[in-house]
Amino acid sequence: MAHMARLWVVAVLVGLMWVMVSHGWLTPRTSFSIHDNGSSVRVAAHFSDVENATTLLLSDDGATLYVGARNAILSLNVSQPGVLTLKHKLDWTPSQTALDKCLRQGSKKATVKCPNYIRVLQFLNATHLYVCGTHAFQPHDTIIEMETFRQLRKPEEAKGHCPFSPVERNTAISVDGEVYVATTSDYHGSSPSVSRFLSNGRVDVSLEHPMRILEEPTFIKSTAIPGEEKVYFFFTETSNEYHFMSKLIVSRVAQVCKDDAGGKLTLQKRWTTFAKAQLVCPQGNELPFNILHDIVQLPPLEGDSSEDITFYGIFSSQWSLATGVSAVCVFKLQDIKAAFSGNYRTWNIDRYTSQPDKSLRFGECGLSNDDNGRLELVKKTFLTQKNVQAVDNRMVLLSPDQMYSRIVSQQTRAASGQAYTVLFLLTESGYLHKVVLSKRGPHIIEEIQVFRSPQTVKNIILSTSTGMVFVGSPEGVSQVPVCNCSFYQTCAECVMARDPFCGWVPTTGVCDSVSTTVSDVRQDVEHGNTEGQCKGIDSEKGPQVVELYQELNRLTWLRCAKPSSQSLLTWRFLNDSLLPPAIYLQPGDGSLVFIGSSLTVGRYHCVSVEQGLGKTVAIFSVKQGVTPHGIGSTSGQRYITSQSGTPTETGVSVTPGLSPSTSHTTSHSSTCQGYVITTQIENLALNSSKAQITDDGNPLKPVKSYHGELVAVSVLLAACVLTLGGLYLWHQRSLRRVQLGLGPEKTLSLGTVDP
Template sequence: MFFFRFGFSLLLILMFIFHYFLFFMSPHPLWNQAGGSEERPFLKFEAENISNYTALLLSRDGGTLYVGAREALFALSSNLSFLPGREYQELLWSADAERKQQCSFKGKDPQRDCQNYIKILLPLSSSRLITCGTGAFSPVCTYINVENFTLARNRKGNVLLEDGKGRCPFDPNFKSTALVVDGELYTGTVSSFQGNDPAISRSQSLRPTKTESSLNWLQDPAFVASAYIPESLGSLQGDDDKIYFFFRETGQEFEFFENTIVSRIARICKGDEGGERVLQQRWTSFLKAQLLCSRPDDGFPFNVLQDVFTLSPSPQDWRDTLFYGVFTSQWHRGATEGSAVCVFTMNDVQRVFSGLYKEVNRETQQWYTVTHPVPTPRPGACITNSARERKINSSLQLPDRVLNFLKDHFLMDGQVRSHLLLLQPQARYQRMAVHRVPGLHHTYDVLFLGTGDGRLHKAVSVGPRVHIIEELQIFSSGQPVQNLLLDTHRGLLYAASHSGVVQVPVANCSLYRSCGDCLLARDPYCAWSGSSCKPVSLYQPELAARPWIQDIEGANAKDLCSISPVMGRSFVPTAEKPCEQVQFQPNTVNTLPCPLLSNLATRLWLLNGAPVNASASCHVLPTGDLLLVGSQQLGEFQCWSLEEGFQQLVASYCPEVAEDRVADQTDGDASVPVVISTSRVSAPAGGQASLGADKSYWKEFLVMCTLFVLAVLFALLFLLYRHRDSMKVFLKQGECASVHPKTCPVVLPPETRPLNGLGPPSAPLDHRGYQALSDSPPGARVFSESEKRPLSIQDSVVEVSPVCPRPRVRLGSEIRDSVV
């Protein structure tokens, strides 16, 4: 009975696994169109033997894209370099042999670590670029002449190199950020080989300044982005421009069982020159605050900042700046890891930096809110008109009491709260770019989100929520999107990864072939012109025959496209597509595909105008395809798409049995129907069903064979483990029979068994008083004191083992086990 139940359970498990692989592990279409298809094309650049494309920079005119990779830099033409037979400029910049040798000597991998990874590529002036690389764990910087795309050289003709410590990280895996403001380089990175000395610094300047490492202003940070905000424009207080840094670090103000990661925003003033006596060549305006992104319903925090994009309408409108952030959670890992997109306003940031400070109790190491008055001018503030009235025109003139207060009060008490736009449990976002797009009626923010598995999500912010427009697979699943760069003038998006750089148009309105698809996509780049879906940039009201249609907020395709309401149960819609003639082989299992452009739409299958009911011969698969078994039900099958009250016919099939058409095919008719001869068909990403493509289940067969072998081994191990006691007894009896065929050991009761439970010793034991009668040498002997003691016959016990015929003598406590 046990074997029957076990075998039946094992059979059920194998059947479930087989169906899982058959229906759910097969490749399915993406949300919209696969990248690189005819409907959604993109172009890719990759050079031979070059990898790790990380740094991207666009020229001012947008005609040239500068790319930094591992030991190479490229100047790509946005029009020609991404086409077949491309033309581009390449500049090799590898670490010298001495640096690589020292890197290898320090224990780093020669092939992976001891290379020059380009981390910084920024415009220093109109004619020069500055670039920095890891230099085989010895950071180095140099300059590039824009005119001929060559490395700058000194008078001797050697490449002009500068020390990159404090500008570029040592380890290529470390995150860093950099930007150039008025010819000065601001960076956030680590400045030591071990990576334990983080710093926010300013170089390429006559006033180099950095954070003070001894004050623990930064706690193992990972810098993700930086931004320059010209807050001096239109400031009534005479404020200074500011540079903001975004990073994540270990939060010392929180006490948990494990280190808590906290997302931060730090601020420094552009005119900061350090202190005169206190904080010399150190920031006197460094302040940091927490960025809070959490679920509004339960407050679950997304505390790991991945990327930040700063969206500023114009320098004069800097008060309307928005900071879009991508967050994950340190408590979401593995397959359940998700992402969140939050937006922060400039007003919220300024309010926190103008609020209360935090201070730490050095005895208890706990942080408290500072409620007592603070020195004036306000610590951490830029030089404003109020400070100038006190004759303080520079940070060098700040009082010592203000700087000493700032040394221990660099953390703000308030939190910069955000508005949660998107919660995505099925993707890990790593990079982000935002484009403000003018639509027909309003302006919208379009988000481009790069995932950790090579996908690109395009979404639009509509009021308090975000609608995902489409998804593109631009890199292989094992390659995360490492960088995103927008060319807003040409309508292009550049994405970088390990294998290359991809150029993607921000929109392809021709993808939406009907009014309903055009409106339901909610793509701000597109609008319905009356005959096709076209880019909004081409709309000219005075030349248009009729007003174009666009509805991003409501997507009311039912009314705007003059479509009738959603059908009732007795309503039979009018088909607009001709019925496709398909043939079935008799007594086979076939599928009719129904590809949908939108994942938000639902399918409705009709047979001769009536909804299809699940039966033994007709069933709708989880993929949306219609499964037909045999040829009991034939007629006109229609698949309708339903979304937001809008309906449209996707596919129409008229299947016939192949035997009924043999006579017609011999007449030489030119229109030969498609023959379906496979047991299951999945719609490809392109949207057109490959009705005649055969599917191989060789992988599934191998998987099932492997699972069967493992199941059998598991069953054998289980049986052996369950009957292990019986096997032990059986093995003992077999061993006894082989050694002593005529005698079998009798298991004695515990009170009659020897105290040590063992047989005779295999080797003589070194005991005092031990005498082996057969080993006594002839002649006189000198006996020891213990040997002279008389043997107590009453204390001795003679035992005979049934296995060993020789007797054993136990002689009290003085003389232990002996064999006589």
């Protein structure tokens, strides 16, 4: 029994080490929070004079942001970093008659859902916008002149152009002045619709029998490739090609051709080119991530072929064992094209069968003029035989503790000329993660708190011309710069960030934007190797020495802050030797705790280690103080002088005039975005006991030592950590072995598929 207990402890420790390593790899290196006054180092601006910014549209030059909100359409001047200025606002509120009708229909939370939420906002041309809103569960649309921001015509009913309900997802895109939409076309949201309208000199087209072709879809995104002849829609739906014990959700990509005008007799005013294929985001030997939440097109860099276009999508799983886990998979445009150019399946009454006729041109453009017999077969043949697999048949990122909801991406070239993909991922908790995909794997450069509390994010858009990310939410619109190079004050910090946007410039001695620098730049995105990049460059002054006086048999608590969340803090003596654990307690939060004695007098260095580089971030000189009974004057009062010069009660004695919370504040104007960033590095020295001297110099009663309690709490904390590690290891093993409650011995399967 004792042997089994020892094995269990070893297993727990191994599992805990694995968890720490894996979690550390996906831990954001730097975190930026919103301060109590609402300010943030990384959120450049916030526009709050708007409710529910559900739709965002950016002008081609990146200078104007159009916002579709609740009962309003706005245009914001975003040409200046850190400033969001209102240019125009058009109020569009449903009439009282429409509101009364909406309320009578008895929808849940009618007062919230009955206003007009703008769900489609698209450019028709260089001078006009197309707008469609839910309008009290009676969709209406209009056209706005951008210069004057006036309606070109009165709002009209627009069933099938945008959803009835503000909570339903939809997608729309304008191509050559024509609008392609995927939404629902009824009050209950049960009738899907994929259509084209405002067609230039030709008929509008839509799906025939959409409820047979699409099964409870949720539309995510639409895109059109410049120079290509097709429009693509991304969505999820319930699969009917698999025989499964329960509803199986699958992610899809669908296509329609821009030249599709419907058939002459069969499929009149209906798509003849609609086809769909399954997107597969695998996770090794486990069930794939099957629910698509958002997807973004990553255009190729200048000079690259359109065949290099890729799509990055956020996925989750419908299986309960994978709840709270997000994955990012990437798909190639050429793989999508290959699926639509391959074989198809035909729907026969209640099942799919392989289409034996290989000569028919399913999925190809130009089918409108085909004979009726062939179009009759086209009506039933719209699912590809081949699925679209993720690149290299694997995920590019897996987050075990974050649910991502929205994504934007950008390609940039590092100082070496190597192209890197940078993802901006919004979490459900209101943080924006900036991730670089290197050859070694994903690296989360930083996380930025965009909202004070979790928000339902409606939209996110990236301006590559201005280097800004815009986030729309119920609170308004936030502007976040893509980089913050001036935050890094030394070459080592700049290189260890592994940010492809930033590099250290030796001639100026600052961390600057790579795109604006033509001189020698020090950068290592792959490894963050400071030894090779910063040798002989950094001349950073060490931290100030904080002197404090300990008291015999009293707890002394020294604390220093991590320069990054991926660094490890250790405490050392002046001669760089480690502290003996029998005397010193290091809880793991960067602090050092010990009982004052003659052995604890000396100098202590708090050393941060990251990427193999050690850096002293705090130095404390601990001296022996006099006992309370030996103090008879106010000159021996125990206090810390604050930055304002006001004495602050504490449990350690400090040389008068020297604050252990001394802050070194520096500021540098960011050449990346042109706004000032101030950083603070604080070294705190705290003692858990109260001051022993009153204001008049008289000693107080002796204070009880809490050494026993500290030891007990430490033991309980260690036991809790080991228990949690064991539970996590058990959960991971269960996740690998148990599939849908079939037991550990069952064979992994998604069910059977029709041949």
